[in-house]
Amino acid sequence: MAVTSKGEVLMWSRADEQKLLTGLLGLLITLAWLVLWVWGRSPYARFLDHGELEGISLPGDTIFFLVFVAGWTLMTVAMMLPATMPLVRMFHALTRRREDHWRLVALLIVGYLGAWTLFGIVAHFGDWILHQALERSVVLESNPWVIGSGLFIVAGIFQFTPLKYYCLDKCRSPLSFIMEHWRGRNEKRQALWLGVHHGVFCIGCCWALMMLMFAVGVANLGWMLVLGMIMAIEKNMPWGRRMSVPVGVLLIAGGLILALAGAPLSTMIF
Numbered sequence: 001m002a003v004t005s006k007g008e009v010l011m012w013s014r015a016d017e018q019k020l021l022t023g024l025l026g027l028l029i030t031l032a033w034l035v036l037w038v039w040g041r042s043p044y045a046r047f048l049d050h051g052e053l054e055g056i057s058l059p060g061d062t063i064f065f066l067v068f069v070a071g072w073t074l075m076t077v078a079m080m081l082p083a084t085m086p087l088v089r090m091f092h093a094l095t096r097r098r099e100d101h102w103r104l105v106a107l108l109i110v111g112y113l114g115a116w117t118l119f120g121i122v123a124h125f126g127d128w129i130l131h132q133a134l135e136r137s138v139v140l141e142s143n144p145w146v147i148g149s150g151l152f153i154v155a156g157i158f159q160f161t162p163l164k165y166y167c168l169d170k171c172r173s174p175l176s177f178i179m180e181h182w183r184g185r186n187e188k189r190q191a192l193w194l195g196v197h198h199g200v201f202c203i204g205c206c207w208a209l210m211m212l213m214f215a216v217g218v219a220n221l222g223w224m225l226v227l228g229m230i231m232a233i234e235k236n237m238p239w240g241r242r243m244s245v246p247v248g249v250l251l252i253a254g255g256l257i258l259a260l261a262g263a264p265l266s267t268m269i270f
Contacts, residue, residue, distance in 0.1 A: 021092050021105070025085055032077035037221060039071070072120035075213065076113055079228035080202065083235045084112060087174035087198055091191075094178060104191040111195025112202070119203050119210075127214050151212055152255030158208035159248025167204035168244070171235045177201075206231050 039045060044067075091108055095101040130147075158164055170177055181194045203210075209227050213220070230247055234240040 017096055018089060018093065021089060022085070025081065025088065029078060029081050032074045032081075033221075036071070036074050036078060036224075039074075040221065068124065069117060069121060072124075073113060073117050075224060076116040076120070079210075079224055079231070080116055080206070081109070081113075082228065083171075083206075083232040084198065084202065086236055087171075087177065090174045091178055091182075091194070094182070095187075095191075098187070100187070104187055107188055107191040108195040108198075111192040111197075112199040113195075115196050115199025115203060119207065123207075123211060123214065146259075149255045149258040151214070152251050152258060155208035155212055156248045156251030156253075156255060159244045159251065163204060164208075164244060165241070167201045168234060168241060170201040171198070171205055172241065205235070 088105060088108060092101065092105050095104050098104065177198060178194065181197050182190060184190075209231060212227065213223065230243065234243050234247075237243075
């Protein structure tokens with residue numbers, strides 16, 4: 001609400017609150033990009049690379065692992081929060097008459113980011129286990145391009161799968177998703193779990209694309225921007241669903257090019 005010069009209290013209109021929410025989210029996303037940019041140019045940039053964590057032993061090096069989790073969470077805010085803004089705005093519009101509606105929106109975002117953070121932790125340890133296994137193979141250890149090429153091909157193939165389209169359709173229908181998961185009882189817990197559920201479907205839709213960040217490096221802002229735009233367009237544009245096939249074709253072609261070149265991905269990315 002706003003206060004006039006005469007001390008009169010005026011209720012903010014729905015449009016004003018939507019503008020405020022969009023501005024706050026935009027500020028949060030911009031800060032995430034800025035922090036990642038500054039971090040990537042600092043002496044501590046190596047801690048954004050999961051490769052730095054391959055030799056750590058928890059809990060002795062817990063601090064380094066937590067730093068990586070912080071970097072992954074920042075990347076999630078920068079890349080994934082723009083793609084889910086329609087659902088956040090829709091949820092705010094439906095709950096704005098509640099006194100605690102801002103807290104509910106915050107819990108929704110926390111649940112969404114929490115799901116992605118957990119995915120990043122699981123993906124990191126899965127990647128670590130994969131590297132440990134590959135180190136026991138002389139052939140694969142001498143051909144490191146196999147991992148990057150394989151990730152691109154797997155991500156491309158996933159673009160054609162029924163699971164991709166099922167999760168994508170869930171993400172592209174924010175109103176029906178909210179109506180399916182929001183009952184208006186135990187509001188705080190439901191808001192948190194609504195964010196978690198949306199995060200799970202978002203992961204189901206985009207996990208393969210996000211795994212490419214392990215191939216190119218978490219701090220690679222160029223790839224972050226490209227992949228973030230692809231995922232935002234797929235979810236939010238009217239024609240976004242039709243992008244999945246050409247993106248899949250390009251990823252498979254990129255994986256095959258890497259395989260034919262026989263060079264590590266790190267020497268070919270921008």
